[in-house]
Amino acid sequence: MSDLRGCVPDESDYRRKRERRRISLFLGQSETGWVCTVSLVTTAFTVNNLIAFSIWALIGDKITGYFKPPDSTRKPNTMFGVVLAAVAVWMVLS
Template sequence: MAFLEPHQEVFQMLQTAAALIVFLFPLAYSPGPGNLFFAANAARFGFAATVPANAGYHLATWFMTAAIGLGFLTVMDQTPQLFAVLKTAGSLYVLSLAWKLVRAGVLSGAQEPQPAGFTDGAVLLVLNPKAYVIIALMFSQFLAQEEDGRLLPVLLITTVFTLNNLLAFTVWALAGGRIAKLFRTSAGARRLNVLFGAVLAAVAVWMLLP
């Protein structure tokens, strides 16, 4: 029954994708650092302004997830110092974004704050090794141990993970964007700068915790 083998493979891939979505749902939609980062940006600048950073984050997510699935995490395990450096750098980077946002809200004559861009989104993912842990956990559950024929399953898991995460971040950004409509005056904008600067600072601390 050789003609059934391709259909069985497709069925197994669909089963893996469905199980993966169930597994990822609480991780993707709970209020984690990434969700709060994009919700805060959308609340301050509106949903449309978050699209470049969201694109950057998830393009980096796809490539980093595929790399981990194909063996990058082995290199990280052999150099734990690199993991610590990335963790600290990512936290400091988000903290710098928070500081810029707060300063824009309290200093007279300060430059108008800018929303996070494509590069900011990509850097947020690359410098957040906690994301690597989640990705490694996901592969440990859904990727078979044998090396042969690993490329296609890795790409499937990578794509499902990235798209599910993109949807979750979009939902959070849309929710944040609705808040922005309540702050149209300059005084309201200043308060929002300080409030969501504080949220981003909390995200930075969260990223730094074990």
């Protein structure tokens, strides 16, 4: 009978494969490969959030000037009230 130890996977082979599959994004990459991938993803999300928050702050700053005079607040407040009521109706119906 021939020796089949090299051909038949044992329990340790299955365990190693299972450990490698934990994070499929990094499967088959070297140690530096997944570090670079994580750094790239982190940088992309950070830049995206920086742009989004900057735009949010700039638009909020511009809109604040629109709400300063007391006579110009009636229209936006009415609009916000109508939108809020529409969302409430939508939530009740769904």
